[in-house]
Amino acid sequence: MSSTSFNDPYDASVLRDGLFADRSAFVSGAGSGIGRAIVLRLVQLGMHVFGTGRRAEMLEETANLTKDMAGAFTYKPCNVRETDAIEALVREAGESRGIDLLVNNAGGQFFAPAAEISRRGWDAVIDLNLNAVFTVTKAAYPYLRTSRGSVASISLSGVDRGSMGLAHSIAARAGVLGMTRSLALEWAKDGIRLNCIAPGTVVTEGLAGEAARPMLERLVEATPMGIPTSVEEVAELVAYLASPAGRLMTGQLIQIDGAAHLGPGLHMIAAE
Ligand SMILES: CCCCCCCCCCC/C=C/C(=O)SCCNC(=O)CCNC(=O)[C@H](O)C(C)(C)COP(=O)(O)OP(=O)(O)OC[C@H]1O[C@@H](n2cnc3c(N)ncnc32)[C@H](O)[C@@H]1OP(=O)(O)O
Numbered sequence: 335m336s337s338t339s340f341n342d343p344y345d346a347s348v349l350r351d352g353l354f355a356d357r358s359a360f361v362s363g364a365g366s367g368i369g370r371a372i373v374l375r376l377v378q379l380g381m382h383v384f385g386t387g388r389r390a391e392m393l394e395e396t397a398n399l400t401k402d403m404a405g406a407f408t409y410k411p412c413n414v415r416e417t418d419a420i421e422a423l424v425r426e427a428g429e430s431r432g433i434d435l436l437v438n439n440a441g442g443q444f445f446a447p448a449a450e451i452s453r454r455g456w457d458a459v460i461d462l463n464l465n466a467v468f469t470v471t472k473a474a475y476p477y478l479r480t481s482r483g484s485v486a487s488i489s490l491s492g493v494d495r496g497s498m499g500l501a502h503s504i505a506a507r508a509g510v511l512g513m514t515r516s517l518a519l520e521w522a523k524d525g526i527r528l529n530c531i532a533p534g535t536v537v538t539e540g541l542a543g544e545a546a547r548p549m550l551e552r553l554v555e556a557t558p559m560g561i562p563t564s565v566e567e568v569a570e571l572v573a574y575l576a577s578p579a580g581r582l583m584t585g586q587l588i589q590i591d592g593a594a595h596l597g598p599g600l601h602m603i604a605a606e
C-alpha cells in the first residue's frame with residue numbers, strides 16, 4: 335500500500351484556458367465529490383455551468399469555489415428522481431443558455447448482497463441511476479440537438495462484468511451503457527455524442543461515508559496500479575470528451591480505474 339493520502343489533489347489539467355468560452359453545461363450532483371470537480375474544471379475552462387443536486391448548501395459551496403474563475407456557475411436544488419421537476423429544470427437551463435454538455439453524475443447506491451436487496455431498495459437504485467438518467471437526457475435532447483453537443487454519464491468500473499454487493503447499481507449502469515450506445519446511434523445524425531466514464535475507487539465523501547478506512551485500503555490494493563482515481567482526472571476526461579478532440583468519441587465506455595476492471599479488481603470485494 336503506498337503512503338499516498340487517498341485524496342491528494344492531482345494536477346490532471348492538459349486542456350487550454352478559454353476552451354469552453356460561450357459554452358454551457360448541465361451537471362447533476364454538482365454539490366460534492368466528482369460532480370463538484372467537474373464543475374470546477376469546466377468553469378475554469380470558461381464554461382457556464384448549471385448545476386443541481388438536493389442540498390442547496392453544497393451547491394452554494396461549489397458556487398463559492400468558482401468565484402474567480404473564467405466561466406460561471408449557477409444552480410438550483412432538485413431531486414433528479416422527481417421527473418416533472420427535473421424535466422422543468424433542464425428546460426429552464428436549456429432555454430436560458432442552451433446545453434452543449436450534459437453530465438449525468440448524480441447517483442449512488444448502498445452495498446448489499448443481492449439476497450438482501452428488497453424490491454423497494456432495488457427500485458430506488460434503478461430509479462436514481464437509470465430512470466433519472468433517461469429522464470434528464472431526453473429532456474436535454476432538444477438543446478443538445480441545437481448545439482450538436484455531448485453527454486457524459488458517470489458509471490462504475492466493472493460495469494461490463496458485474497460486481498459483488500452492487501447488483502442493483504451495476505444493472506442500472508449497464509442499462510445506462512446500453513442507452514448510451516443506442517442513443518449514440520439514434521442521435522449521431524444530430525451530431526450528438528454520448529459516452530460513459532467509469533471511475534474505479536474515488537475517495538469522495540460519498541464513498542468514504544460508506545466504507546471504513548480498511549475497506550478503502552482494500553479497494554486500492556485491488557487496483558492493479560495501486561492508486562485511487564482522483565476527481566480531477568475524471569473531470570479532465572469529461573472536458574476532453576466535450577472538446578473538439580473528442581469529435582469522434584461516441585458510444586464508448588471509458589474505465590478510468592488503474593486497470594481495476596481487469597481484475598482481481600474491485601468487483602470481487604464484498605461489502606462486509
Ligand atoms: C462498502 C464497500 C464495498 C465494496 C464494494 C467495492 C466497489 C467499489 C467501487 C464502487 C464505488 C462507488 C462509489 C459510489 O457510488 S460513491 C457515492 C456513494 N453514495 C451513495 O451511494 C449514497 C447514495 N444513496 C442513496 O441516495 C440512497 O441510499 C438510495 C438512492 C440508494 C436509496 O434512497 P431512498 O431514500 O429511496 O431509500 P430509502 O432509505 O427510502 O430505502 C429504500 C429501500 O432501500 C433499502 N435500503 C436502503 N439502504 C439499504 C442497505 N444498506 N441495505 C439493504 N437495503 C437498503 C431500504 O431498506 C428500503 O427498502 P424497504 O422499504 O424494503 O426496507
Ligand SMILES: NC(=O)C1=CN([C@@H]2O[C@H](COP(=O)(O)OP(=O)(O)OC[C@H]3O[C@@H](n4cnc5c(N)ncnc54)[C@H](OP(=O)(O)O)[C@@H]3O)[C@@H](O)[C@H]2O)C=CC1
Nearest residue numbers: 363366367368387388389413414440441535536538540541
Ligand atoms: N466514489 C467512487 O468511488 C465512485 C463513484 N462513482 C459514481 O460517481 C458519481 C458521483 O459520486 P461521488 O462524487 O463519489 O459521491 P457523492 O455522494 O459525493 O456524489 C453524489 C452526488 O449526487 C447527488 N445526488 C444523489 N442523489 C440525488 C438525487 N436524487 N437528486 C439529485 N442529486 C442527487 C448528491 O447530492 P445531494 O446529496 O445533495 O443530492 C451528490 O452531490 C455517482 O454516480 C457515483 O455512484 C462511480 C465510481 C466510483
